[in-house]
Amino acid sequence: MALKYEDVIAKYEPVLGLEVHVELGTESKMFCGCNTVFGAAPNTQTCPVCLGLPGSLPVVNGKAIEYTIAIGLALNCSIAPFSRFARKNYFYPDMPKNFQTSQYDEPICVNGYLDVTIDTEEGPKEFRVEIERVHMEEDTGKSLHMGGATGRIHGADYSLLDYNRAGIPLVEIVTKVITGTGKYAPEVAKAYVSELRDILRGLGVSDVKMEQGSLRCDANVSLRPIGVEKLGTRSETKNVNSLRSVERAVRGEMIRHAELLNNGEKVVQETRHFHEDTGLTTPGRSKEQAEDYRYFPEPDLVPVAPTPELIEKIRASLPEKPSIRRKKLQDAWQVPDKEMAAMINADVLDLVEATVKLGADPTRARSWWLGEIARLANEKGVAAAELPISSADVAEIVVLIEKGELTDKLARQVVEGVIAGEGRPSEIIQSRGIQVVSDDSALMAAIEKAIALQPDVAEKVRGGHVPAAGALIGAVMKETKGQADAAKVRELLLKHLGQA
Amino acid sequence: MIKKTATEMASSLKAGEISSVELTQAHLDQIAKVDSEVHAFLYVDSEGAINQARAIDEKRKSGADLPPLAGVPLALKDVMTQKGIPTTCGSKMLEGWRPPYDSTVVTRLKENGVVILGKTNMDEFAMGSSTENSAYGPTHNPWDLTRIPGGSGGGSSAALAAFEAPLAIGTDTGGSIRQPAAVTGTVGVKPTYGGVSRYGLVAFSSSLDQAGPCARTVLDAAHLHEAIGGYDKLDSTSINAPIPPVVAAAKDGNVKGMKIGVIKELQGDGYQPGVLKLFNESLELLAQQGAEIVEVSCKYFDYALAAYYLIAPSECSSNLARFDAMRYGMRIGSGSAEDVMNLTRQAGFGREVKRRIILGTYALSSGYYDAYYGSAQKVRTLISRDFENAFKFADVLVSPTAPTTAFKIGEKANDPIAMYLNDIATIPTNLAGIGGMSLPSGLAEEDGLPAGFQIMAPAMQDDRMYKVGSALEAALLTKWGQPILASAPQLGAK
Amino acid sequence: MSNISRDDVANLAKLARIDMSDSELDHLSNELSVILDAVARVQEVAGAEVPPTSHPLPLKNVFRADEVRSSLTPEEALSGAPAQEEQRFKVPQILGEE
Ligand SMILES: [Mg+2]
């Protein structure tokens, strides 16, 4: 029987280390002019350099350097006045040169930190995650494993390689060991990756799509008995590709380690693979000996020595930190903490902000994104941002509601139509013949009918018991098939019954 | 016509005395006649060369203003990519590979209208000093077919000495342009590191490799240097500055008042007496023309060979990792990708290449890096300081290019250390990244074979080598009454 | 005397992905010992005060603009491939992670 999480944290202290790889959103690759657009036909974005053809030479993309410095600054790092590329030598078919051009002992950014806040039962809690380094490197090609039963590498008959991704600029962000998170380790890990993603998105240096692999996280986890100084043996879980998975992978590894330790067994230092379906990890192929990468300075490239002027220029152009931006938005919209956290969790903050910018009321904008749209997203098993409805659509709908041209109920039909691909809100209102009944005489007729059918209720309202009006309003809405504006109905009804 | 200099050929082309097609055909005929004996070429692109020549002739006819070397043929070391033309680097590993792109050197040759005859033989991946390490059989020295033509660029130098081409491209990592030039009686120049783009030069040791011109005269080399040299944005280590005025310097050839520094450490023990005698006679000729001869000491040169045989293998172990049977080149064996890599690399690389890969893998491995690769890099600093110091006392530095004349094929094949000593005088310049030139100093009295005179200049002062080389060449020509190659044996009698 | 054993060479050959024969391993371990003896002398003068030179040129900050250049056509890219399928390089099964 699996160990309970409470039992794990009662006995052990988790120690984390997170490595995040981010594909930069430059137009061209790290060392050549090939296009970086995602999803192109195989091997259409390759050249002698990124195919590692004999004789080819790399030249550094200056934009990638600027982006990396921006990331370093946003993470409170110091920028090295002198840094170099190094070759990391190992053989792997998806790596055309059989060395990765990376950075080793002279990375461009070092010693930063990132503060993250998690929501706990005792209220929000802040943790500081220290950053060891931010360095530049290049991505590898992609393999398709063919034949065999599973389509996985194991048991495949052969592989097919596409080098379009090879040489896309990657930035690797490595934390120092993260201690002191206690039972919140999984949440801190998730919050760190989430916050990092927001920062990178804010900087505009990457599209940070975990599902497309442009942001990938490796999680190192170890346990030590509470009170013990010495670090335990860690496992490294590779390529955890969603925020939820980061949390699950850390929690799962903590439980797995604890079980081993409780049984007097040893944790093996190894890489492991996370499986979305089961939430469990399986071991990578164990290596008989630790890989010796034989790093040495890349002789085909010259050092990177950013001037203080360049660094200051980049610093001056940094956007507001997501945490500050969130605070400002929260103040401006007057949102309670819980609602704010809900928006962050559902990853709709940017969408709400854009909707408000287009003229929508913040409260209404929020409730649409967090309510109906989130519900539909949930139904489809996707993120709200992935639904084919834009901030402009929602803003248009909210404005129509405010003008009384749509009711909430009708608006739901419009949202449904937009997501079904029927067109923009105005087109759907037209084609579906959606119209609010705003003609006072038609409404009055319906109100009188409702009063006639429920005279006792009407009497209560007349007597000053306003909440009882709900039943009459409901009847009117029913009579008008939802095409009336409920607020308007209420107003007319109360006036008619002498309560306004 | 094929015995003339490239500069003379260029004038004849310009004057309309001969067409490029005729000139190219004459060289193709000579290749057909003698290359079965010399084996300088791995691939002859007769059709492509004639087509290039015809295009140049047509341009000339239309009155276009053509670059100086337009229409002159050239032999290309098989380490340079040329689009669509087999590029093997003398290795089985790349047999049949036709690169889909041109090296920058080839792009510039094409822009200059130079006609590329074909690809020349070399030690596998440029590792060697004799061209015996080619997977396609050795090249023979036109002066004595039982002897080596030097290496790694033995094919290029032998092609010049056998009049198969008036110009050639070489690459020099530890002497691979200069030592072959010395033992074949030709001229070879390693420009300052970064002076000629490495883009498309299949890397052996990236921080040492340098492409450069091979020719039969100093002025011819200068013309070729100007054609292929200069900044290239495809090579991060290319120097972004104008090419030093090497043609003007070669035409000038005035050494009056120049200080010529003789490096004490590059003579004496291990140097063939006849080679040293020629070296000293050359110094005398320079002194007669008004140069001042001084002696300088470079005490860390003793460590240059050791540093070189750590740095070059280390870099090559990484550079040659890409030959893995996955994307191009040889693939043999079955099983997993890893099995196929292992089997292909075993079968595709020759002995010397494997030896250096293993040595480099060792020198870079954890626990040994500091002692070997790291220490070698420190020696590199010391050698550069030696040069800097010596150049305080002299405008150029000189030495014999190689300690001996050409040895017999097979003589040193089983003694890597003895083989490595061939490059003892040429390696320091590669470590420091400065320029070096070799030109013939005469025939050694012991064996009647050519010896080389090496001139070294500070970084980006390549013109000084051409000035001194041209002065010495002129004085020697006066002394001999004919070019040195006029005394070479006739080939193609068979 | 540097002593490179046959096992050492076998390990290096494995790292370098060369499937060497036993006789080659024997031969090379002897040769490497001799060569390493000869080159180990670099340590004699490589004092702590001497900075290493990894590159002969004092260049720095060589960058290209972030501009897309035309790539090879897929036919050109795959022109040297020992095997191909679906416009991809076809390689033997990769034994690796997972
Ligand atoms: Mg990495």
Ligand SMILES: [Zn+2]
């Ligand atoms: Zn590319």
